[in-house]
Amino acid sequence: MSDISILLVDDETDFVETMTKRFRIRKIDVASASNGPDALNLLEGREFDVAILDVRMPGMDGLELLRRIRAKHPLTEVIMLTGHASLETGMQGMSLGAFDYVLKPADFDDLLDKVRRAAERRALNVRTRHAGG
Amino acid sequence: MSARVTPAADPGRAARELFSRATGARVWRENRLALWLHFLAPPTLAALAAAAAFANPPLAALLAVLVLALSAASARWLMTRLSRAEEAKDSLTDQLIQSQKMAAVGELSAGIAHEINNPIAIIAQEAEWAGHLLAKAEKSDTPDFTELRDSLREIRAQVDRCGGITHKLLDFARRREPVLQDVDVTRLIDDMARLVDKEASYKDVALVRDLPQDLPLLRTDAPLLRQVVLNLMTNALHAVDKGGHITVTTKVDDAHMDIRVADDGCGIPEENMAKLFTPFFTTKAPGQGTGLGLALCHNLVLGMGGVILVSSRPGQGSVFTVRLPRVPGTGAVR
Numbered sequence: 001m002s003d004i005s006i007l008l009v010d011d012e013t014d015f016v017e018t019m020t021k022r023f024r025i026r027k028i029d030v031a032s033a034s035n036g037p038d039a040l041n042l043l044e045g046r047e048f049d050v051a052i053l054d055v056r057m058p059g060m061d062g063l064e065l066l067r068r069i070r071a072k073h074p075l076t077e078v079i080m081l082t083g084h085a086s087l088e089t090g091m092q093g094m095s096l097g098a099f100d101y102v103l104k105p106a107d108f109d110d111l112l113d114k115v116r117r118a119a120e121r122r123a124l125n126v127r128t129r130h131a132g133g
Numbered sequence: 134m135s136a137r138v139t140p141a142a143d144p145g146r147a148a149r150e151l152f153s154r155a156t157g158a159r160v161w162r163e164n165r166l167a168l169w170l171h172f173l174a175p176p177t178l179a180a181l182a183a184a185a186a187f188a189n190p191p192l193a194a195l196l197a198v199l200v201l202a203l204s205a206a207s208a209r210w211l212m213t214r215l216s217r218a219e220e221a222k223d224s225l226t227d228q229l230i231q232s233q234k235m236a237a238v239g240e241l242s243a244g245i246a247h248e249i250n251n252p253i254a255i256i257a258q259e260a261e262w263a264g265h266l267l268a269k270a271e272k273s274d275t276p277d278f279t280e281l282r283d284s285l286r287e288i289r290a291q292v293d294r295c296g297g298i299t300h301k302l303l304d305f306a307r308r309r310e311p312v313l314q315d316v317d318v319t320r321l322i323d324d325m326a327r328l329v330d331k332e333a334s335y336k337d338v339a340l341v342r343d344l345p346q347d348l349p350l351l352r353t354d355a356p357l358l359r360q361v362v363l364n365l366m367t368n369a370l371h372a373v374d375k376g377g378h379i380t381v382t383t384k385v386d387d388a389h390m391d392i393r394v395a396d397d398g399c400g401i402p403e404e405n406m407a408k409l410f411t412p413f414f415t416t417k418a419p420g421q422g423t424g425l426g427l428a429l430c431h432n433l434v435l436g437m438g439g440v441i442l443v444s445s446r447p448g449q450g451s452v453f454t455v456r457l458p459r460v461p462g463t464g465a466v467r
Contacts, residue, residue, distance in 0.1 A: 087367055090328040094360040095304050095429075101359070103327050117314060117355065124312050 004119045005029040005047070009039040009065065010054035010081070019052075022108055028115070036060030040068060048076050049119040050099075052111075055082040055089055063092055070097045075125055077118035081106065164214075171207040175200055235428070238412045243306035246299040253295050260288045301425045305412065311354035311437050313461055318351050318358075318390065319344045322381055325363045329370060337375050340366070343382045351390050352461050353437055361430045365394040365453050368426060371417075372398030372451060385459070389439075392455040400447040409443060438462065 006023060008030055010016050016032045023030045031048070033039040035057060043051075051069055055062035066078050077099040082089065090101050099118040102111060182196035264285050267273060326340055333340045362381075369379045373396050384391040401409065408414045410431040415424030434441050438458050445451035 085328050085331040087329060087332045087363075087370075090325075091360075091363055091367060094356065094363055095301070097356070099356050100324070101328060102324070121312050121314060121355070124314070128310075128312075 007048040007051040008032040011057045036065040175204045239306040242302040246302040257292045315350040316355045329366045341380045369396035395452040397450040401445040
């Protein structure tokens with residue numbers, strides 16, 4: 001039923017592996033990267049409906065990656081994942097245009113629902129873009 | 134004391150309304166019967182009293198008293214009407230000026246932010262390059278070099294700060310077309326509240342969610358609403374002292390949904406109420422806040438077709454209510 005594609009970016013490989021498996025069971029197309037530059041490379045090659053980004057990553061952090069994705073791939077919706085609730089980064093993330101800001105550990109079904117909503121939003125944006133010319 | 138900010142979505146209509154209120158045309162149209170009564174009744178009775186004075190003096194006296202009372206009441210009614218119309222005109226003018234000012238500030242800020250972003254980026258690059266050269270330099274462990282490195286680090290930090298401000302400015306000025314989806318508001322609020330929880334517990338502040346589980350879905354823009362809710366809760370957290378309370382509730386009727394963030398913090402002094410949504414207005418120390426948070430919220434909520442209502446009692450707390458239309462596009466909430 002679903003043909004949603006996700007890009008999962010997190011430096012914790014265990015977490016990425018588990019999530020990838022769980023998404024694939026739901027027949028969702030998942031690609032993953034363990035850092036920002038790799039993620040941007042993947043985005044150059046193909047489009048994703050939704051990107052799920054860890055906030056705290058070595059090198060380019062999740063907020064910087066979010067900023068770049070919003071600038072270069074504005075149609076890709078971004079969900080931020082964070083292990084530590086920080087108001088400051090939460091506000092930054094939302095004002096940079098994240099679709100949602102989710103605390104780890106996230107309930108999988110909850111996250112899946114958010115992914116579907118984000119993909120729905122992308123589809124709506126694509127449609128208005130086509131309609132508006 | 135309360136401030137109500139409503140959009141002047143249709144300037145033409147607003148101007149017509151202003152005109153009819155100022156000239157009294159509206160009062161005339163709506164109260165034609167009452168006005169005729171006010172104009173005709175006292176003179177008629179006065180004439181009757183004069184006629185009765187010839188026939189029956191006591192009756193004439195009674196009629197005269199009646200005329201007096203009626204005239205007084207009539208004059209009072211008209212005065213009240215007049216002053217109310219005057220007040221309405223003033224507040225409408227305020228609102229018109231306010232939204233024009235906001236639009237102007239938005240444009241200006243975007244222009245400045247754009248212009249300043251480039252030099253800021255160059256300063257950042259140069260500082261980075263200088264740092265790179267410094268790292269390669271020989272004998273770089275003398276006190277002077279250490280000082281130089283500190284100095285460069287400070288330049289970086291301040292440049293980042295400038296970048297933060299220009300980003301907020303651009304964000305403030307950006308026009309967003311809301312993307313409408315069915316949103317579970319209860320969950321949205323709870324999600325955002327979880328982000329605030331930890332910081333609230335540091336301050337020993339209780340963040341209470343009094344949210345119904347059977348709230349109907351709201352057709353609105355989820356990320357924008359998240360931003361507004363998060364901003365209002367953060368503001369509330371800054372406003373309360375240790376041990377304070379923040380309560381988030383929702384209310385729904387046929388036409389609107391209200392999201393209410395109430396705190397028992399310091400409250401807002403009356404003289405600040407009118408400036409609350411003005412960009413750059415802040416009561417925080419320099420560097421602590423840009424004064425764009427509430428202005429941004431105001432813009433976002435207007436964009437969603439809603440309003441933000443504020444009521445506050447200094448020393449007792451404030452209540453911010455976001456009122457959104459349940460059916461989007463039904464025009465601004467009044």
